[in-house]
Amino acid sequence: MQYHSPTSFDAAVQLAQDATGVTRFLAGGTDVLVQMRAGMVTPDVMIDVKKIPGVKDCVRHADGRWVIGIAVSGAELGANAELVADWPGVVEGMELVGSTQVQGRATLVGNLCNGSPAADSVPGLVAAGATVRVSGPNGVRQVAIEDIPAGPGKTTLAKGEMITAIELPPRGDSGGDCYLRFIPRTEMDIAVVGCAINVVLEGDKITSARIALGAVAPTIVVVPEAADAIIGTALDDGALEKMVAAVRAACRPISDKRGTAEFRTHVAGVLARRAAETALRRAKGEKA
Amino acid sequence: MSKIHVTTTVNNEVVEFLADPRETLLDCLRDRLDLTGTKEGCGTGDCGACSVTVDGTLVCSCLVLGVEAEGAKIETIENMAQDGALHPLQRKFIEHAALQCGFCTPGILVAAKALLDKTPDPTETEVRYWLAGNLCRCTGYDKIIRAVMDAAAEMRGAA
Amino acid sequence: MAKDNVNEFRLIGTRPDRPDGLDKVTGRARYGADISAANMLHAAVVRSPHAHARIVKIDATKALALDGVKAVVTRADFPTGLTGEDWNLQENTIAGDVALYDGHAVAAIAATSALLAKDAAKLIDVEYELLPHVTDVDKAMAPDAPIIRQGAADASVPEGLHPNVVKYIEFGHGDVDDGFAKADLVMERHYKTEAAHQGYIEPHACLGQLGEDGKGDMWVCTQGHWYIRRMCAAVLGLEGSQLRVTPSEIGGGFGGKTTIFMEPLALALSRKAGGRPVKLVMSRSEVLRATGPTASASMDVKLGMTKDGMLTAGKANFRMQGGAFPGSPVDFALYCGFASYQIPALFHQGYDVIANRPKCAAYRAPGAPMGAFAVESLLDEMCAELGLDPLDVRLKNASVEGSKSSYGPKFGSIGLVETLEAAKAHPNMLAPLGPNQGRGIATGYWFNHGGDTSVSAALSEDGTLQVSVGTPDIGGSRASIALMAAETMGIPYENVRVNIVETGALGVNEPTHGSRATFASGKATVEAVQGIIKEMCRRVASEWDIDPEAVTWVDGSAQPAGPNAGKFPPMSIAEIAGKMSETGGPIAGHCETVPEGVGASFGTHVVDVEVDPETGYTKILRYVVVQDAGRAIHPAYVEGQYQGGAVQGIGWALNEEYIYDDMGRLQNPIFLDYRVPVASDLPMIDTVIVEVPNPGHPYGVRGVGETGIAPPLPAIANAVAAATGERFYHLPITPVKIVAALNARNDS
Numbered sequence A: 001m002q003y004h005s006p007t008s009f010d011a012a013v014q015l016a017q018d019a020t021g022v023t024r025f026l027a028g029g030t031d032v033l034v035q036m037r038a039g040m041v042t043p044d045v046m047i048d049v050k051k052i053p054g055v056k057d058c059v060r061h062a063d064g065r066w067v068i069g070i071a072v073s074g075a076e077l078g079a080n081a082e083l084v085a086d087w088p089g090v091v092e093g094m095e096l097v098g099s100t101q102v103q104g105r106a107t108l109v110g111n112l113c114n115g116s117p118a119a120d121s122v123p124g125l126v127a128a129g130a131t132v133r134v135s136g137p138n139g140v141r142q143v144a145i146e147d148i149p150a151g152p153g154k155t156t157l158a159k160g161e162m163i164t165a166i167e168l169p170p171r172g173d174s175g176g177d178c179y180l181r182f183i184p185r186t187e188m189d190i191a192v193v194g195c196a197i198n199v200v201l202e203g204d205k206i207t208s209a210r211i212a213l214g215a216v217a218p219t220i221v222v223v224p225e226a227a228d229a230i231i232g233t234a235l236d237d238g239a240l241e242k243m244v245a246a247v248r249a250a251c252r253p254i255s256d257k258r259g260t261a262e263f264r265t266h267v268a269g270v271l272a273r274r275a276a277e278t279a280l281r282r283a284k285g286e287k288a
Numbered sequence B: 001m002s003k004i005h006v007t008t009t010v011n012n013e014v015v016e017f018l019a020d021p022r023e024t025l026l027d028c029l030r031d032r033l034d035l036t037g038t039k040e041g042c043g044t045g046d047c048g049a050c051s052v053t054v055d056g057t058l059v060c061s062c063l064v065l066g067v068e069a070e071g072a073k074i075e076t077i078e079n080m081a082q083d084g085a086l087h088p089l090q091r092k093f094i095e096h097a098a099l100q101c102g103f104c105t106p107g108i109l110v111a112a113k114a115l116l117d118k119t120p121d122p123t124e125t126e127v128r129y130w131l132a133g134n135l136c137r138c139t140g141y142d143k144i145i146r147a148v149m150d151a152a153a154e155m156r157g158a159a
Numbered sequence C: 001m002a003k004d005n006v007n008e009f010r011l012i013g014t015r016p017d018r019p020d021g022l023d024k025v026t027g028r029a030r031y032g033a034d035i036s037a038a039n040m041l042h043a044a045v046v047r048s049p050h051a052h053a054r055i056v057k058i059d060a061t062k063a064l065a066l067d068g069v070k071a072v073v074t075r076a077d078f079p080t081g082l083t084g085e086d087w088n089l090q091e092n093t094i095a096g097d098v099a100l101y102d103g104h105a106v107a108a109i110a111a112t113s114a115l116l117a118k119d120a121a122k123l124i125d126v127e128y129e130l131l132p133h134v135t136d137v138d139k140a141m142a143p144d145a146p147i148i149r150q151g152a153a154d155a156s157v158p159e160g161l162h163p164n165v166v167k168y169i170e171f172g173h174g175d176v177d178d179g180f181a182k183a184d185l186v187m188e189r190h191y192k193t194e195a196a197h198q199g200y201i202e203p204h205a206c207l208g209q210l211g212e213d214g215k216g217d218m219w220v221c222t223q224g225h226w227y228i229r230r231m232c233a234a235v236l237g238l239e240g241s242q243l244r245v246t247p248s249e250i251g252g253g254f255g256g257k258t259t260i261f262m263e264p265l266a267l268a269l270s271r272k273a274g275g276r277p278v279k280l281v282m283s284r285s286e287v288l289r290a291t292g293p294t295a296s297a298s299m300d301v302k303l304g305m306t307k308d309g310m311l312t313a314g315k316a317n318f319r320m321q322g323g324a325f326p327g328s329p330v331d332f333a334l335y336c337g338f339a340s341y342q343i344p345a346l347f348h349q350g351y352d353v354i355a356n357r358p359k360c361a362a363y364r365a366p367g368a369p370m371g372a373f374a375v376e377s378l379l380d381e382m383c384a385e386l387g388l389d390p391l392d393v394r395l396k397n398a399s400v401e402g403s404k405s406s407y408g409p410k411f412g413s414i415g416l417v418e419t420l421e422a423a424k425a426h427p428n429m430l431a432p433l434g435p436n437q438g439r440g441i442a443t444g445y446w447f448n449h450g451g452d453t454s455v456s457a458a459l460s461e462d463g464t465l466q467v468s469v470g471t472p473d474i475g476g477s478r479a480s481i482a483l484m485a486a487e488t489m490g491i492p493y494e495n496v497r498v499n500i501v502e503t504g505a506l507g508v509n510e511p512t513h514g515s516r517a518t519f520a521s522g523k524a525t526v527e528a529v530q531g532i533i534k535e536m537c538r539r540v541a542s543e544w545d546i547d548p549e550a551v552t553w554v555d556g557s558a559q560p561a562g563p564n565a566g567k568f569p570p571m572s573i574a575e576i577a578g579k580m581s582e583t584g585g586p587i588a589g590h591c592e593t594v595p596e597g598v599g600a601s602f603g604t605h606v607v608d609v610e611v612d613p614e615t616g617y618t619k620i621l622r623y624v625v626v627q628d629a630g631r632a633i634h635p636a637y638v639e640g641q642y643q644g645g646a647v648q649g650i651g652w653a654l655n656e657e658y659i660y661d662d663m664g665r666l667q668n669p670i671f672l673d674y675r676v677p678v679a680s681d682l683p684m685i686d687t688v689i690v691e692v693p694n695p696g697h698p699y700g701v702r703g704v705g706e707t708g709i710a711p712p713l714p715a716i717a718n719a720v721a722a723a724t725g726e727r728f729y730h731l732p733i734t735p736v737k738i739v740a741a742l743n744a745r746n747d748s
Helices: A007-016 A032-038 A074-078 A081-086 A088-095 A110-113 A124-128 A224-230 A237-250 A259-283 B026-030 B088-097 B105-118 B124-133 B144-156 C021-026 C086-091 C114-122 C176-182 C225-236 C263-272 C282-291 C330-337 C368-386 C388-396 C416-425 C477-489 C517-544 C571-579 C633-652 C712-724 C735-748
Strands: A001-002 A022-024 A043-047 A059-060 A066-068 A132-135 A141-144 A149-151 A162-168 A177-181 A193-202 A203-215 B004-008 B013-019 B053-056 B057-060 B073-074 C041-047 C053-059 C069-073 C105-111 C126-131 C163-172 C185-193 C205-210 C214-220 C243-247 C279-281 C295-307 C311-321 C346-353 C437-446 C454-458 C465-471 C496-500 C551-554 C557-560 C590-595 C601-611 C618-628 C686-692
Touching: A007 A022, A007 A043, A007 A132, A022 C114, A022 C465, A022 C557, A032 C557, A043 C053, A059 A081, A066 A081, A066 C185, A074 A088, A081 A088, A088 A177, A088 A259, A110 A124, A110 A162, A124 A162, A124 A177, A124 A203, A132 C590, A141 B088, A141 B124, A141 C311, A162 C041, A177 A259, A177 C388, A193 A259, A203 A237, A203 A259, A224 A237, A237 A259, A259 C735, B013 B026, B013 C454, B026 B053, B053 B105, B053 B144, B057 B105, B088 C021, B105 B124, B105 B144, B105 C021, B124 B144, C041 C114, C041 C263, C041 C282, C041 C618, C053 C105, C069 C114, C069 C263, C069 C295, C086 C263, C105 C114, C105 C263, C105 C618, C176 C295, C176 C517, C176 C618, C176 C712, C185 C465, C205 C263, C214 C225, C225 C263, C263 C279, C295 C330, C311 C368, C330 C346, C330 C368, C330 C437, C368 C437, C368 C633, C368 C712, C388 C416, C388 C437, C416 C437, C416 C601, C416 C618, C416 C686, C454 C571, C465 C477, C465 C517, C477 C496, C477 C517, C477 C633, C517 C571, C517 C590, C601 C633, C601 C712, C618 C633, C618 C712, C633 C686, C633 C712, C686 C712, C712 C735
Parallel strands: A001 A043, A022 A043, B004 B073, C041 C279, C214 C243, C311 C346, C465 C496, C618 C686
Antiparallel strands: A059 A066, A066 A162, A132 A141, A132 A162, A177 A193, A193 A203, B004 B013, B053 B057, B053 B073, C041 C105, C053 C126, C069 C105, C163 C346, C185 C295, C205 C214, C205 C279, C295 C311, C437 C601, C454 C465, C454 C590, C551 C557, C601 C618
């Protein structure tokens, strides 16, 4: 295996483009090293991105947009009080990935590019309407988060392309988000089901909402029908019921060692209701 | 297979080693530097027995490549006792019988120290969640949690 | 160091620092993988990816062509003609004609680096021909099940059963039909438990060296190095005494490190590589795929009870698969399952079944947790049906000293009633329960064990004492043995060093298993120390020119036994030791024994849980372990055994299981998905040490390691039943099962 630690995105892209064989980018390494250990992947070329200037930055711009570097760890996100205040659901999703030790290394982009439908940080990013900046041989493009995963272990990124930053839209006033997952233990498991909800309020009424589910389909699922069920409402019981039904209707899970399809579908609805209530409380500025 | 020369600081000493790029920091600590206090329990970041700090951040050394250690500052269990005096956590672990087989102990001590460095007065729940990535199969965690809480109290001067 | 109890002892019952504590908190302690040797090679093992497959061809040409690859071994490098358990061990170490489970070793390779060995192992080309497989115990004994191996059954198996049934047991007493006729309630239920792994955090590791001359050395993490020696010698055709085995510190075992798995491979590779030392360290997935989990069980139990809670009769039919070889603990499950109760009539049947899974190894009270789960669950369900208090019913039927055990022998002094009474008096029993919360209680039993034991003790020139034992220290046994030695000798605890010594230094020892280390090595230590005391008294008598019987040993000194013995100032141990060279030479004591007087241990657990009815998540709110220790030599480590056993049981009850796909491949061979409890899953685990001293041990020790894993399985099942109104008969009680049951109830 060749190991490179380029000091610019251009150099990294060039290395990736020129590489022959299996190529992996290394940020936190908490997925790729596990895959190497298990013999699932033996990269020929490893491109460590952590020496590139700016990859550890996490900045809120004047317009309220957040730009997050690709090597910012979960622990660093959690320590950023302003980010937590703006996007608690995004941060709590990332912070659920692995242990304290894993939090010291694991990154949003790594979690995204690992391509797992159960990735804990991705539903929150999708619900938030986040995008990624992609650099490649043909220049730079901005891509919605939900367009990156292509199925378990796969992404839509072309050879030589790499993500160079994550962008979160301005939070604005009266917005709140939440991510919940179900695991059989309290920690250390892969999500059996995950659900993120992001809402914006005007007065008591929800004016916009995005709902994303994890681990109920080959990729993260956005459920506009569920969002529609609560838009224009104050999240009354009837709206919640419709939302839960829409969430469950959108689930296309498999049965595997972590849970049955029936269980996943059922719990997706449970989590959606709980997450919606928390997101609403946060949008109202209540501590939750 | 060409190896890469790595210069790094481990436990305040500058060391050099040659690493195959596939080798983990854990492999390099144990096999190149003979620092065998850091243990491998799983190799997949699920058990925490290989916990060390890299530039002050708690990590699983099995999830770090050895070549990533270039220029870093690494601390392992072997550096926890200073000038022949045990760290309060180490003393409290012995005092509370917080170890049985002792295999997970180095990783738990390193992880607990990272917690107390940051949070001198943790709640029991905080300790339990902080240490959730450190598996212990012998103790049921009870005495470990008590030892960490007691060490924290002593270090705060509250004991 | 404060004593827990006011008693007649100076040191027993205190909590000093363990002698190996410093090494273990500083990273200095050397475990299995922590040793290297000059000129060492590293090994890797090629394992079958199939549950059941004929090995058509193994071609290592490409691997051997790599620079740095020094040896490859297959079954062809091992002697033939072994029989019985020796053959089983050899076959499990490395497959012969057929790979019997996913993870079964088929070849091993040694190279100059661990990475190279791993890479080269991938180049060993193994051609398989797939055979039909079976992993479930009931399916494995069904008429149409694939035959795993003809001729594995022993003479106990009645004719007409499937060849996968390899052992049958049947025993009982009393008139069962009459007993059921006298009952007001007869209930019969079917229970299942899944295979669980011991889950020790240290993977198996060894460093072996074997020369052409048949002399070898091994460093290995093990619970019993004489077992390693005997088994390796058998598998490799060596003379036992020519193999010297040194135990490393051991990173947990729980029974799983009482046997061999890959150790002979390291020795065989070494022999083939010209005697170079070979290090072999398993990965976690190898540990889970190829080392001993416990058996999975399918059990039918029937009990009869009068309306006032007296048990009248019981019937049990247990089936267990313990992997592809005989040896599931179905017998122990039956013995332990009913041991807590006096039941007038009982009939037990047990079937040991082979299946395409790894060879099971002992796991903490082997069999007892399954038996307890079935019997204690049923008892609880019947108490609920009859409106009886489950603790009172257990008290009413409890085994007592002199009562006949369910499996035959009469109990000596036991403390079951005392544990039940202590549980009843515990404040947790009065804690209020909220919605979706429930309380469960259950009892458990383990025999405890004596076993082959050799200990030597020797006086140093300064009057301090070294004790050499052969039972590896997994959980603080150095401390308990030092306490007993110091107590007996009348010297400070700090003046004793307990060493775990290699096979060349003592007679044969069984492993640290069966909860025997503190009982057996402790009892032998006391005898060895008494031998030293006797010799010291003899020497002093000679100096004082009086009869040896006229000298007595008090508080670490020789003294005249009484006024008639003469007037001499006490002679201290230091003085005697200082001049032993002139008084007759070195002073040592030793004891080789199979200690009698084993005292059985009962426990009672009480657990409160809360179940989230929407997600099925079960939270442990409170937990208390009450167990009879006989006497707690070092109470902190006794509590530790109780707590550790309880938490392993909690894991087994709620989350841990071997999951196979339809190809018979293990689906969860990493800690991510083999879900042992983590710190945040648990509350503090309260303990109550009941002390009903064992008359068969000089300090009353029973052994405390194992009983604690049995009650949690039924206690949690009982608590979940109380919390949800649904009873679960199949462990683990996962959120998936709970939600399915609650949804089914809501739908109907």
